[in-house]
Amino acid sequence: MSSQSVSASASAIASEVEDLYRDLHANPELSFEEHRTAGIVADRIGALGYRVTTGIGRTGVVGVLENGDGPTVLLRADMDGLPVTEETGLDYASTARGIDPDGNDVGVMHACGHDVHVTCLIGAARLLVETRDTWSGTLVVLFQPAEEHGGGAQEMVDDGLYGRIPTPDIVLGQHVGPLPAGVVGTHSGPSFAAADALEVTLYGQGGHGSRPQSTVDPIVMAAATVMRLQTIVSREVAGTDTAVVSVGTLHSGTKSNIIPDTATLGLSIRSYESHVRDRVIGSIERIVRAEALASGAPKDPEIVSIESYPVLVNDPEATATVTGAFVDAFGAQRVLDPGLVTGSEDVGNLSTAAGAPLVYWILGGADPVAFAEAFASGRMEQDIPGNHSSKFAPLIRPTLDTGIAALSIAALEYLLPRP
Secondary structure, three states: OOHHHHHHHHHHHHHHHHHHHHHHHHOOOOOOOOHHHHHHHHHHHHHOOOEEEEEEOOOEEEEEEEEOOOOEEEEEEEOOOEOOOOOOOOOOOOOOEEEOOOOOEEEOEOOOOHHHHHHHHHHHHHHHHHOHHHOOEEEEEEEEOOOOOOOHHHHHHHOOHHHHOOOOOEEEEEEEEEEEOOOEEOOOEEEEOEEEEEEEEEEOEOEEOOOHHHOEOHHHHHHHHHHHHOHHHHHHOOOOOOEEEEEEEEEOOOOOOEEOOEEEEEEEEEEOOHHHHHHHHHHHHHHHHHHHHHHOOOOOOEEEEEEEEOOEEEOHHHHHHHHHHHHHHHOHHHEEOOOOEOOOOOOHHHHHHHOOOEEEEEEEEEOHHHHHHHHHHOOHHHHOOOOOOOOOOOOHHHHHHHHHHHHHHHHHHHHOOOO
């Protein structure tokens, strides 16, 4: 089957799933709450003839299509949205609300593009069914919960995933991002950063805001800690290494004239190498404890690991194979190497548990004209909303066309018989 015919079929299917994409975008669900999305997925792939298993890892859905002898190929998409209030102004923008893990009522948005991932995988599942007379093997389409919070990939593995479906020989997937729509980006070796999330609780001694001398102020302690943490990357990580330390949340107090008893920080750490990760986390622990001691804290701080995702490593040989197929299909001008991505992904847990190689690529979703203008003016960060932004809005076409084609082409690279 030629890459041109795959691309043509992908575009035809993309035109038919546009409304599905808009519906998913308008109705996002938080991690492990993807019940509506999972129901739509199960209905769609079941109607295509896949053997469907639901409820893996709570809300995960997997479809299996056995089509003769050959390798087992797993295509993966994640389903969950984020606790972000949408500000895109789209006529299909989300107005959904949900309850986050801390019990807060929050706006919910597909601010990371998982609606694109689901739509593209449903489209590829259909394309590969319609072309099943050209290939041989077993196709697994996996729709994962809770990539954003809770480690949904590992949850599926722990729920007996590979005792319930065939173990794959290759794991494939993609993530939409702020590259021009129509472009795909592949990178060999370590590609997405390891991610660690820490919750730090600082203990003070509360009291009246008019008598700070009788208190140990945890807000001042937290402020000093936040500023000191900024020195880790600039002064403790080598210039040849890569790390990110971000403080994403800081919660303390209830009223302006009350000094509270505690302050809580939420930290996100990104790294690519274990020695860098170990040094960064060790530095965080040292700084947090030292600032508490310097403040005269009545109790040692608590540092709790909330999440930990490994480095995503793309198999070099498989990446070269998939990249070559993309170049043949899309042309060299539409295939690039995005380099290291400081974002993180848990899809590697699926390949590690299977002992299978992984190829995970970037799918462009930005308006190419706006992208070119922003690049030329040096305003990429300001003018092109990235993942997790309240203004993140992938261009529907040709993003869906390319995403459906890319998943299908990568799968067929392994499923098509070789001469």
